[in-house]
Amino acid sequence: MVLECRRRDKIWAMTTINPVAQQSPDRRVPMSTAANMRDLGGLPADGGVIGTGRLFRSASLSSLAGADLANFAGLGITTVFDLRTGSEIEQAPDQLPETTASVHLNVLGDDPESTAAGLAVLGGDAHQLEASLGNGGGVTLMKDSYRQIVGLDSARQAYHDFITSLADPKRTGAALFHCTTGKDRTGWAAVLVLRMLGVDEDAVVADYLETNDDLLPALQPMLDKAAANGVPTDLLTPVVGVRLEYLETADHEVKSRYGSFETYVSEGLGIDRADRGGAARATAQLTADGVSSAGGGLLRRPVRTYRGSMGTLIFIAAAVGVVWYWRRHRK
Secondary structure, eight states: OEEEEOOTTSTTSEEEEOHHHHHSOOOBOOBTTBOSOEEOTTOEETTEEOOTTSEEEESOOTTOOHHHHHHHHHTTEEEEEEOSOHHHHHHSOOOOOTTOEEEEOOTTTTSSSOSOOOGGGTTSOHHHHHHHHTTTHHHHHHHHHHHHHHHOHHHHHHHHHHHHHHHOTTOOSEEEEEOSSSSSHHHHHHHHHHHHTTOOHHHHHHHHHTHHHHTHHHHHHHHHHHHHTTOOHHHHHHHHSOOHHHHHHHHHHHHHHHSSHHHIIIIISOOOHHHHHHHHHHTOSSOTTOOOTTOTTOOOOOOOOOOOHHHHHHHHHHHHHHHHHHHHHOO
16 A cells, blocks of 8 residues: 555545555446446456446436436446435435335434535534644544444345345346445445455455545545645545555454355345345346456546536545544434
């Protein structure tokens, strides 16, 4: 792992870079109204390569519109797994093609309130944010949230339902999973699937960290506005991106509770061998359209700037809202 300084004056100046990410094929699905979207296909796994066009991840689809909506329909995504809270969905419902079904899996459902504090967060008292996020507070709160993503009963139920629904032989077509920013709840879901399919750990980590490249630059204009409103940008750095130490915190929680990732999957999530096999079939190494184990058909498209300004503001508010919530309610 190395740290690469990109733009000293921007909030995403220090991002964690995995060397594998520099060697991996471009799996991005560029949509100006749907941020942080990529195909999990093309990654080498046990017995071959994950088929392209079978499983996608993204941030919220609440701003999906126009040509992007038509292109989304063209991807053949028949099921969207929405990992957000009910409040998040009510505030920003997904805009999906009529042919796409939405499955709500509330990872943080055991919490009595929404994890998203809403747009008021960015207009709040900068001194309060300083008290919550300053002096390493942002990192601490994010680590707390990752422990909850592993430990909450609602989280374990949601991830169980995600894997078993994904593996259901009656389900047809491609699938996509997302939360609000597509980085924490979604990031852990991707880690689960990729590890279960036998993807090399370096590639798993690279996919997790890719959010720093795909999401943070798109959020920069709104982060600049937050700074203009008196919120120091360095306070937001830990909460709008992902870091290796967050993933390591989740893994440590897994180990402390279950002893191993395998036991977490089998006992914590209740995933059996049949479910694992179903997940492998759902992301078949050899897809119906002839994608070979060499990974043909991988997406190699240019990155576009996300234009959903209101949606972007919601992304930032949600990210800050998560840590604000944990600060108020952690024991």
